[in-house]
Amino acid sequence: MNARTGGQILVDQLLVHGVRHAFCVPGESYLAVLDALHDASIDVTVCRQEGGAAMMAEAHGKLTGRPGICFVTRGPGVTNASPGIHIAKQDSTPLIVFVGQIERGMREREAFQELDYRAVFGSMAKWVTEIDDAARIPEIVARAFRIATAGRPGPVVIALPEDMLVETAAVADALPYEPVETHPALAQMAELQKLLWAAKAPLAILGGTRWSEKAVERFVRFAERFDLPVAVSFRRQMLFPADHPNYIGDIGFGANPALVARVKAADTVLLVGGRLSEVPSQSYSLLGIPEPGCTLVHVHPDSGELGRVYRPALAINASPSAFSAALEGLQPPKAIGWGGNREEARAAYLAWSDPAPVRTPGTLQMGEVMAYLEEKLPADAIMCNGAGNYAIWLHRFHRFRRFGTQLAPTSGSMGYGVPAAVGAKRLHPERTVVAFAGDGCFLMNGQEFATAVQYDLPIVVIVVDNGIYGTIRMHQEREYPGRVSGTMLKNPDFAAYARAFGGHGERVERTEEFAPAFERALASGKPAIIHCLIDPEVITPATTLSAIREKALKAKG
Ligand SMILES: Cc1ncc(C[n+]2csc(CCOP(=O)(O)OP(=O)(O)O)c2C)c(N)n1
Ligand SMILES: [Mg+2]
Helix, strand or coil: CCCEEHHHHHHHHHHHCCCCEEEECCCHHHHHHHHHHCCCCCEEEECCCHHHHHHHHHHHHHHHCCCEEEEECCCHHHHHHHHHHHHHHHHCCCEEEEEEECCHHHCCCCCCCCCCHHHHHCCCCCEEEECCCHHHHHHHHHHHHHHHHCCCCCEEEEEEEHHHHHCEECCCCCCCCCCCCCCCCHHHHHHHHHHHHHCCCEEEEECCCCCCHHHHHHHHHHHHHHCCCEEEECCCHHHCCCCCCCEEEEECCCCCHHHHHHHHHCCEEEEECCCCCCCCCCCCCCCCCCCCCCEEEEEECCHHHCCCCCCCCEEEECCHHHHHHHHHHCCCCCCCCCCCHHHHHHHHHHHHCCCCCCCCCCCCCHHHHHHHHHHHCCCCCEEEECCCCCHHHHHHHCCCCCCCCEECCCCCCCCCHHHHHHHHHHHCCCCCEEEEEEHHHHHHHHHHHHHHHHCCCCCEEEEEECCECHHHHHHHHHHCCCCCCCCECCCCCHHHHHHHCCCEEEEECCHHHHHHHHHHHHHHCCCEEEEEECCCCECCCCCEHHHHHHHHHHHHC
């Protein structure tokens, strides 16, 4: 057996496990890996900041269900990557972050950029380890792939001491990892059928990860056969097609009050893949804790999540994919008696998600922009965003129709949209990729627009600029009306920013300017930014800053 360097062994393991992409910011700590990547059939995307690199890798995890791969240097490199690691944790996304590390013999002296990764990422990652012996790379990397994808997926951090990477070892490659599947038992499916037959007003809520296009198709078929209304969790719209008559909306920030009421009134809730955490549970108000106050069937791939917050009537430890496959064996009741529940819920969703009646102050109507995009965008367009009130336009009015079309952090991490779009376009160059960003959100990782230019990735970034950290200003006006503090922004010309980077830039101040600007952006064939200036008064589609302030002042008397 030939001896290889640690760097070579590591890259060979990535190839064994099917890795085709890696995202990095280089460091002198892992030159041996960069050297091994020189001749490997892995597309390396070099980024401008580790936060961007980790988010791009995380976006790959979301789109493929396989671990996204990121390489960063020690100390400041990996701490910069931490928002991507946190997103993977909260969003249940498989991700492996490799960190170049100081030499083994220098440990514990606080050497240059030395950090204790187990301590720093211990509560954020599923597993944190350091490889001390090049001969153990195949074993440890294979385990990292398993851990990142098993149960509830998440991030793994692996530190690679610099001297270990240049050491040679004669060791065999691992075998390709096989994701561990968890199937529901027949008896559980029979029990589920019994509960559904006894239900008066059931509905399903889909969330989490470990779904696939096939799993979504199977769930759609089940929902049709049972005439079941189906909602999705916060930022999980791609789990059920919004143009399907059984879809009744999402329970995210600012959810449709009619939908919230309907979930509260349901006697049977089938929660598949999600955890119904703070945001989708509307601050833990939808179901009782621990007794949910309805018949809760909870399906989750991690047994530790079952009964963690809510006590289910039936707990099924299975991945959404395996569960959806098993649903094919369920028989609906002969006469389904949900009494028009689904039709009513659907009508409420259609009314709520129609941008036509929305009128806001100012010359740029985002409702009309959304209506245009709905006409214009293909069903497989990938839509990305970070955090901020601007995202409400996308999440309320865009009809996500396919699996694999949404990249949105349930962790609420600002700055995600641009790197997610770059990652998506690298994976699917043939698809339309659009990122929504606020003026605050954009500049958290806007530098990755340079990465889009470097790799010739014509994404379209729609910057919704209201000159404020709007979300926080909204909360501020509610709690401290009229006392504006720490939420104002003075912004650059984002269209000129795009051009300075070698992309296409457009400035839009009026509704009628948007469509031609978007067409020109697409036609340019370049990464593009459409700088949309909206009135800061337009804080949500439904209310204004002044209205929030007045209401709060009145309440304070
Ligand atoms: C990394 C990070 N920092 C801070 C916050 C808190 N936060 C949530 S939304 C928001 C403002 C977003 O501003 P902008 O992108 O301009 O969007 P807007 O709300 O104005 O539409 C802030 C500061 C966060 N969610 N993530
Ligand atoms: Mg803003």
